[in-house]
Amino acid sequence: MHIHYISEQNSILNHFLAQIRDISIQKDSMRFRKNIERIGEIMAYELSKTLEYKPVTVQTPLGLKPTTTLADHVVLCSILRAGLALHQGFMNFFDEAENGFVSAYRHHYNQDDAFEILVEYQAAPSFQDKNLILIDPMLATGQSIVAVLNQLHLEQKPKEIHIAVVIAAPEGIAYLEEHLPKECHLWVAALDERLNEKNYIIPGLGDAGDLAYGSKL
Template sequence: MNIHYISEQNSILNHFLAQIRDVSVQKDSMRFRKNIERIGEIMAYELSKELTYKNIDVQTPLGIKHTTAIAENIVLCSILRAGLALHQGFMNFFDDAENGFVSAYRHHYKNDDDFEILVEYKATPTFTDKTLIMIDPMLATGQSLVAVLNKLLEDHNPKEIHIAVVIAVPEGIQYLKDHLPSNCHLWVAALDDKLNEKNYILPGLGDAGDLAYGNKL
């Protein structure tokens, strides 16, 4: 797996990452969503450097400019509901991309800390021979991403897979390495320490979906 750690070099990205973690800033859900969206834009820009481009000629008012444009068909796919704000950031940059949405959640079947991942809804275009960008803010155990990708790959064969996450831990990264094709790209905005006994990211930021859209039942 090709792993890209975006925040290793200081940039405005780290400013936004600090704000989404700050408990005093998290009280403003609109600001939280906007910062996640901004992070998505930065990640989309960094990811765009790995895409394939073609030469084009552009007619300007005064002549012809030889330049380049993205040569790939891109499908953005996010995991509901936490991925929506991050998805918007990617949409702001990849404005010609098609879009897909999938649900996945932890089902605590024994009402304790044990869980399984249930994937119950998907609405996606075909992405066979296209570039698939999977979007999910938090990479904790990695089980949700693997379950979703396995479900999607039953019907589609993408040319390339990119996975974009805001915060990840080593355990989740290792799980992806063990269960996904080696030619996948993983884009990580911030690498955190570990999972706690409930499989939540430490220090993390809490539940991204709740912070963006309110508490769920």
Template sequence: MQIHYLSEENSILNHFLGQIRNVNVQKDSMRFRRNIERIGEVMSYELSKNLHYRNIEIQTPLGIKKTTEIEDDLVLCSILRAGLPLHLGFLNYFDAAENGFVSAYRHHYNNDEAFEIKVEYQAVPSIENKNLLLIDPMLATGQSMVAVFNKLMEKGTPKEVHIAVVIAVPEGIAYLEQHLPDHCHLWVATLDEKLNEKNYIIPGLGDAGDLAYGNKL
């Protein structure tokens, strides 16, 4: 797996990452959503450098200009519900992309810390021979991402797979490397320390879905 760490160099990305973590800022849910969206925009720009382009000519009011445009067919697919603000950030830049949405959650079958991943709702276009961008803000155990990936692969074979996450931990990255094809790209805005005993990211930021949309039952 090819891994791209985006916060290793100072940029405006680190400013947005700091705000989504800050307990004095993140409680403003509108600001939290917007910051996640802006992180998605920055990540889109960086990811766009790895796409394929074709040469074109543009008619301007005063002449012809040679330039390039994205050649790849893109499908943005986010994991509900926390992935929605990040998805919007990617869509702001890849505005011609098709869009898919999948639900995945931890099912605690014994009402304890043990869980399995349930993948249920799916609304996804064809991914056959297209560039699939899987989007989710948090990469903790990695099990949700792998479960969604496997479910999507039942629908077709993409040309390329790019996975975009805001915060990841080494455990989740190792799980993806073990269970996903080597040719996948993983884009990580920032790498955190570890998972705790409940498989929550430390230091993390809390529950991204709750911070964006309110507490759930």
């Protein structure tokens, strides 16, 4: 797997990452969503450097200008509901992309820490021979991403698979490397220390879906 750690070089990205973690700032859900959206824009820009472009000539009011424009077809696919704000950031840059949405969640079948991933809702276009960008803010165990890709990737073959996450745990990255094709790209805004006994990212930021959209039952 090709892994891209975006925050290794200091940029405004680290400023937004600090704010979404800060318990005194993240209580403002609108600001939290906006910061996640901004992070999505930065990640989309960095990812765009790896795509294919084609030469075009643009007619300006005063003449002709040779330049390049995106040649690849892109499908943005988010895991509900936490992925929505990050999805918006990617969509701000890939404004001609097709869009898909999939629900995946931890089902605690014994009412304890053990769980399985349930994928129940799916609305996605064809991504045959297109660049599939799967978007999810938190990469903890990695099981949700693998379950969703297995659900989506039954009959269609994307040109490339990109996975975009804001915060990742080493355990989740190792799980993806074990279960996904080597040619996949993983884009990580920040790498954290570990998972705790409940498989939550430490130090993390809490529940991204709850912080963005309110607590759930």
